[in-house]
Amino acid sequence: MPALDRDKLAKVLAMLGSHHDGEVAAAGRSAHILLTDAGVTWTEVLTPPDGADPFDRDKLAKAEAENWRLVIELAQRRLGIDNLIAKLQQEIRKLQRRKPFASIKTLIGWAAMGLAVSFIGPMIWSVQSTHETQVLRGAGAADSILTTVRRYLSSTTPP
Numbered sequence: 001m002p003a004l005d006r007d008k009l010a011k012v013l014a015m016l017g018s019h020h021d022g023e024v025a026a027a028g029r030s031a032h033i034l035l036t037d038a039g040v041t042w043t044e045v046l047t048p049p050d051g052a053d054p055f056d057r058d059k060l061a062k063a064e065a066e067n068w069r070l071v072i073e074l075a076q077r078r079l080g081i082d083n084l085i086a087k088l089q090q091e092i093r094k095l096q097r098r099k100p101f102a103s104i105k106t107l108i109g110w111a112a113m114g115l116a117v118s119f120i121g122p123m124i125w126s127v128q129s130t131h132e133t134q135v136l137r138g139a140g141a142a143d144s145i146l147t148t149v150r151r152y153l154s155s156t157t158p159p
Contacts, residue, residue, distance in 0.1 A: 004038035004045065 012034065015027035035045065 002038060004034065004040055009034050009045075 009031060012027050012030045015030075016024055018024050018027070035042065
């Protein structure tokens with residue numbers, strides 16, 4: 001007598017859920033043939049082997065309760081993530097609506113202005129003080145400015 005092929009029995013029993021009555025009847029007959037060929041009864045197949053845990057409804061209830069707790073926790077975490085994503089998307093939209101502090105052209109303009117002031121500023125201030133001195137001596141304004149610019153350029157350029 002061959003041993004009962006439980007995998008094959010499981011596949012045959014799965015066919016009992018077919019929508020075709022002929023398949024259901026054939027599955028039942030095939031299952032019965034598998035059992036009789038193995039020399040076992042349905043009671044022997046359905047009784048758990050010695051040492052196996054019998055079906056425990058309390059364990060099942062605890063497992064189902066734990067499963068539902070985990071499902072709820074997962075749903076809450078997903079909701080939290082969805083809320084966080086929505087909040088971050090709203091912040092991004094706010095930031096996109098703001099006008100930038102300054103455009104690149106404006107920044108370049110400011111930098112050029114700063115360089116011009118740092119280079120020409122000392123010249124202008126020295127010209128102004130020299131001009132005031134020369135005006136007091138009676139010299140013309142144009143002569144004093146030219147003299148000051150020449151003196152400044154000669155002092156800043158390398159020999």
